[in-house]
Amino acid sequence: MSREVLLKVENLKQHFKVSKKQTVMAVDGISFEIFKGETFSLVGESGSGKSTTGRSIIKLYQITDGEIYFNNKRISIGDKQFKRLKHIIRESKEGYDGKKINELRAEVKRLKSTTHTDRLKEYEEKLSNAINTKVKINHKDIEELKLDLRQAQVDNMVDRDFRQKMQMIFQDPMASLNPRKKVIDIIGQGLVVNGLVSSEKEKEEKVIAILEKVGLLKDHLHRYPHQFSGGQRQRIGIARAMIMNPDFVIADEAISALDVSIQAQVINLLKALQEETGVTYLFIAHDLSMVKYISDRVGVMHKGHIVEMGTVEDVYENPVHPYTKSLLSAIPEPNPRLEKVRKRDIYDQKNINYTGGKIQHLSDTHTVLATDYELEKWLEK
Amino acid sequence: MKKILRVNDLRISFKTNSGNVQAIRGVSFNLFKGETLAIVGESGSGKSVTTKAIMGMLANNATVEQGSILFDGNDILKLTKRELTKIRGSRISMIFQDPMTSLNPTMTIGKQIMESMLEHRKMKRSDAKIKVIELLDLVGIESPSKRFKSYPHQLSGGMRQRVVIAIALASEPDILIADEPTTALDVTIQSQILELIKELQMKLKISIIFITHDLGVVANMADRVAVMYAGKIVEYGLSDEIYYDSKHPYTWGLLASVPDMSTKVDMLYSIPGTTPNLISPPVGDAFAYRSEHTLKIDFEEQPPFFKVSDTHYVASWLLHEYAPKIEMPEHLQRRIKLMLSEEY
Numbered sequence: 053m054s055r056e057v058l059l060k061v062e063n064l065k066q067h068f069k070v071s072k073k074q075t076v077m078a079v080d081g082i083s084f085e086i087f088k089g090e091t092f093s094l095v096g097e098s099g100s101g102k103s104t105t106g107r108s109i110i111k112l113y114q115i116t117d118g119e120i121y122f123n124n125k126r127i128s129i130g131d132k133q134f135k136r137l138k139h140i141i142r143e144s145k146e147g148y149d150g151k152k153i154n155e156l157r158a159e160v161k162r163l164k165s166t167t168h169t170d171r172l173k174e175y176e177e178k179l180s181n182a183i184n185t186k187v188k189i190n191h192k193d194i195e196e197l198k199l200d201l202r203q204a205q206v207d208n209m210v211d212r213d214f215r216q217k218m219q220m221i222f223q224d225p226m227a228s229l230n231p232r233k234k235v236i237d238i239i240g241q242g243l244v245v246n247g248l249v250s251s252e253k254e255k256e257e258k259v260i261a262i263l264e265k266v267g268l269l270k271d272h273l274h275r276y277p278h279q280f281s282g283g284q285r286q287r288i289g290i291a292r293a294m295i296m297n298p299d300f301v302i303a304d305e306a307i308s309a310l311d312v313s314i315q316a317q318v319i320n321l322l323k324a325l326q327e328e329t330g331v332t333y334l335f336i337a338h339d340l341s342m343v344k345y346i347s348d349r350v351g352v353m354h355k356g357h358i359v360e361m362g363t364v365e366d367v368y369e370n371p372v373h374p375y376t377k378s379l380l381s382a383i384p385e386p387n388p389r390l391e392k393v394r395k396r397d398i399y400d401q402k403n404i405n406y407t408g409g410k411i412q413h414l415s416d417t418h419t420v421l422a423t424d425y426e427l428e429k430w431l432e433k
Numbered sequence: 434m435k436k437i438l439r440v441n442d443l444r445i446s447f448k449t450n451s452g453n454v455q456a457i458r459g460v461s462f463n464l465f466k467g468e469t470l471a472i473v474g475e476s477g478s479g480k481s482v483t484t485k486a487i488m489g490m491l492a493n494n495a496t497v498e499q500g501s502i503l504f505d506g507n508d509i510l511k512l513t514k515r516e517l518t519k520i521r522g523s524r525i526s527m528i529f530q531d532p533m534t535s536l537n538p539t540m541t542i543g544k545q546i547m548e549s550m551l552e553h554r555k556m557k558r559s560d561a562k563i564k565v566i567e568l569l570d571l572v573g574i575e576s577p578s579k580r581f582k583s584y585p586h587q588l589s590g591g592m593r594q595r596v597v598i599a600i601a602l603a604s605e606p607d608i609l610i611a612d613e614p615t616t617a618l619d620v621t622i623q624s625q626i627l628e629l630i631k632e633l634q635m636k637l638k639i640s641i642i643f644i645t646h647d648l649g650v651v652a653n654m655a656d657r658v659a660v661m662y663a664g665k666i667v668e669y670g671l672s673d674e675i676y677y678d679s680k681h682p683y684t685w686g687l688l689a690s691v692p693d694m695s696t697k698v699d700m701l702y703s704i705p706g707t708t709p710n711l712i713s714p715p716v717g718d719a720f721a722y723r724s725e726h727t728l729k730i731d732f733e734e735q736p737p738f739f740k741v742s743d744t745h746y747v748a749s750w751l752l753h754e755y756a757p758k759i760e761m762p763e764h765l766q767r768r769i770k771l772m773l774s775e776e777y
Contacts, residue, residue: 097619098590281707282476311475311646316690316703323700338619341649341692345701368694382624384649386691387772388672391653396624 058123058300058332059086059109065117065130066101066108078104080356080407081118086300086332093335093343095379096353102336105353106302109334110220111210123299126207127214136176137201216246219293223305225285229277236273239263239292246296262295265328266321283314287321294325302334307342319346341383344368349417352376357406362418372420372430375399437607437640438464438487443500445482445491452712456482458664459500464608469634469641471651471672473687474661477708480644483661484610486510487642488527489517504608523553526601530613532593536585542596543569543581546603553604568599571636573629591622595629602633609634612644627654649691652676657744660684663709663719670745677769679761680747682724689765702764718750726751726759 066079079101086092094102108115108128117130222228229238239262240255242248249255260270266287277285286306293301303322307315319342325331337343343350344364351361352375360373371377378399385391409421422430445457457479464470472480485491487502489509502509504520512520529535537545546565550556556564562581569577572595585593594614601609611630615623631654634641645651651658652672659669660683668681679685689702706723709715715722721731730750739752751759760766 097621283707312648313475313646313687313690313704316692316701317705319701320703340620341694344694345692378621382620383694384620384624384627384647384652385694386648386652386676386688388652388655388676390772390775394653396628399621 056088057085057121058088059334060121061085061105061109061118062120063118064105064108064115064120065132066104066113067116077356079108082351082353082356082358083118083411084351084358084361086334088299088332089326089330090348091326091333091335091346093337093347093350094353094358095337095340095343095350097338097379099355100353101356102353103304106220106304106334106336110218110302111214114208122214122218126204129204129208134201134204137197137204140176141197141201212246216242216296217299219296219298219301221286221289221293221301221303221306224309225282225289226277228289229285231277234274234276235259235263235268235288238277238288239295242292242296258295259291262291265294265325266291267317281314282310283317286310286314286318290318290321290325294329294331297329298331300332300334302336304336305338306335308337308339315342322346340368340379352379355404355406357409357421359406359421360419362415366415366418370418372414372418372427373422374430434465434468436463437466437504439501439503440483440487441501441503443483443486443502444498445479445486446496446498447492448494448496449712455711455714456495456664457486458711458714460661460664460666461500462659462666462669464640464642466607466640467634467638468656469631469643469651469654471643471645471655471658472661473645473648473651473658475646475708477663477711478661479664480661481612484527484612484642484644487608488525488610489521522549522606523604524606525608525610526604526606527610527612528594528597528601528614531617532590532597533585535597536593538585541582541584542588543583546596546600549600550603565599565603568603569596571633572596572599572602573625574599589622590618591625594618594622594626598626598629598633602637602639605637606639608640608642610642610644613646614643615650616645616647623650630654647691648676648687660687663714664711665719665748667720667749668745668747670741674742674745677773678741678745680741680745680752681720681749682726682751682759683720685761685765686723689762693768702762718748720749728756 062083064079064082065077068076068078070076082105094105096102107113109120111128115128115130117132119126119130120128236256236259239259240249243255243258249258256273259273263270263272268284268287268291277288280288307318310318322333323346326333335343335346347364349361349363350367351358352367352373353359354375360367360371360376367376368380371380374397378397381397406421409423409426411419412422412427413419420427440460440462443457443460444455447454447456460479460483462470472483474480486497487509489512497510504525509517509520536542543562543565546568547561550561550564551558566577566581569580574580574592574595585596588596615626618626627650630641643651643654655672657669658672658675659666660675660681661667662683668675668679668684675684676688679688683704686702686704690704692701704723709719709722717733718731718736721727728750736748736750738746738748740746741752750756
């Protein structure tokens, strides 16, 4: 597997304001990378923030904080960063006199090379320093900051390339397919909207080609979604995503609504498509047994944090975090004799606070979110 | 053991615009007192229709063409509406898949449980309230007297399903029908709910019919398993017989499509094709079109039940004495061998 990074999520936060007093912190500062051609899975219970993460990546939400890079290009930048940038510019305008200005400029140059998030923080520090020591901020620096702001605004816009290269498959195929449209129009819509086909005939040819790839028939072209079974409908959803020839597909609980026997069909199809096209998957699920089978790496989410991340072997064979252990112990197996004596690990969810923990590296691939004390305690067991 | 319910050669069809769908095509089984019977099958196999018939809640376009459901010496299918109301919800209760849609969002959970109690039993309101709090405690809801006044939306999915179970148990039923009660829940919550149902069964000695499409889920619960396909039971037996020694290729397929946690495979096994259209069901074995081991007779005549043991029966021509010997797929054999060799 090549280790080229396709998607990089840095300190992503997604908060939803419910009322004046209450804000739901659905995702609260997570970072991960997804490499080209691999399948990365996010697992966790409902409300853990795994679906929100997927939706933030594909820009269904404006993110609260953090940055997301796709194909080495920034695609999202958090609201909080915008605010900070604007704040700095506003403050800077007031101006202060002094001789420290050259120092500050040199600093700004150096910061250019590091990531935006870190850079912003340091900008702020420099600014408060400048205010305290009454240094006037150079006009050029302000211009540079303004450029930064503009660049961030441009990066944050959805462009055509992004829309084609990142696709999504949803959980409920009945709810995600327009019941009044025929299969050919549902699957071909992306092509038409993006101007990738010039005639109806060309569209039809392309749709037929993709239908065959996902195991449907040419006869299905002019049927409506309700005329299909659940598994077939999910194949239509997959065809709609794959026809754009994407680099990256987010599958949000794509198999949860299907029967076990059909789940296997869909998973095998996704895997075959990956082998053929080299597409990268972000797989979001709560079913850990299917995840084990399809993924290269897994991140376990709980309450908006990634509590453990690693390769499938790391997470399934050597789980460290008690939440991961409780999830693994809950997987039902078709083995009555084992099930009758099996003990479930119960994870005490009261009084947990992940903000105190830091990301601890257990190996090159395996990380866990814990305080030093917790890590020691867990590793002892 | 005492038979508590007997379903006899049940046939049900639904009138639809495109024709008569023969959803149930001759289903017979017994439910014994205190046991858990799991009915397993894909969507469209008829498992839910069977239980709806038992509850007397078939849709308006359904016709019972043949058969009987004997409960307490009476045929449920022949009862009047009033007689049915006496049984339904009081002696036979049901829990559904989605706890949000089966609870009333405008009523506190305490009231909802009390409602079912007062409906079926004569008691004072104050006594009923005490009983409800006991029940909430029984199904594992913390500080039940406070929760009495909560609305469904204030509870998590797992808690809601506990409330639904409490409602089902409020009338102290003889039979509890659980229709995919954990499918909408997370794995951790699922295991808690399964454990709860099992625990309650031990305490209250009720009989349970558990409907699911996932054989993994019921391994812990089921005493007996019936596998349904295209409106018929194709194999039934004791839990061990189905999990470790099944004979029908469809059961093999269901078992093999549950991913194996202990070994890594390249391809997940899946049953090819989809369930047949039951508007015009196949003449012979309905599974023949999806099976790897199809015989000529499969297309001509429906297989009868062949006896494997006193408790284990299989409807497949492969068990006929003249049929070629077909063994369970090798990878499944290996897996089962591994399961049985481990000590617990």
